[in-house]
Amino acid sequence: MDSKLNYKRIVIKIGSSSLTHAETGRLNLAKMEHLVRQLSDLHNQGMDVCLVSSGAIAVGRAAMGVKERPSETSVKQACAAVGQAKLFAEYSQTAGQILLTKNTMVNPVSRANAKNTFDELFHLGVIPVVNENDTVSTYEMQFGDNDTLSALVASMVGADLLILLSDIDGLYSDDPRSNPDARFVSLVPE
Secondary structure, rough: OOOOOOEEEEEEEEEEHHHHHOOOOOEEHHHHHHHHHHHHHHHHHEEEEEEEOOOHHHHHHHHHHOOOOOOHHHHHHHHHHHHHHOHHHOOOEEEEEEEEEEHHOOOHHHHHHHHHHHHHHHHHOEEEEEEEEOOOOOOOOOOOOHHHHHHHHHHHHHOOOEEEEEOOOOEEEOOOOOOOOOOOOOOOOO
């Protein structure tokens, strides 16, 4: 990222597949280290940085020694809870776990409370790490995906920039891996 750009608040979304080895599903430590180092450096430059990631399950799996990708909801929930707290520890950055539900975003009082929490975390120099509330929700993907969640978070916190890091090259009308008719979107005017 060009450090000459004057962004004050940035939301970055990265998916699990971008943080894990495709062959094993285990955490790619080199990618993880690079991501956290970059985010920490942006934070050290005085920018408010917020990470939206479902990678917490992968981080939690590694920390707890869970070898296989969990299929049981309770194991996913435990991994997510552990993983959120571990992401920035090696870089002496304080991260704050923010777990959101769809209700948080549609309920005006809850949304205002969440925004106030983000604002205070930014004020205190904390890097919010956001995910859907996997630790208590058993209805997965309420937001559709973390791309949607990150866009909602970016809007709520008044971000100057939203960066979506993905294993898909570009923006499509649908998931091109599952829909062969998905169209590439070259420009989003609004």
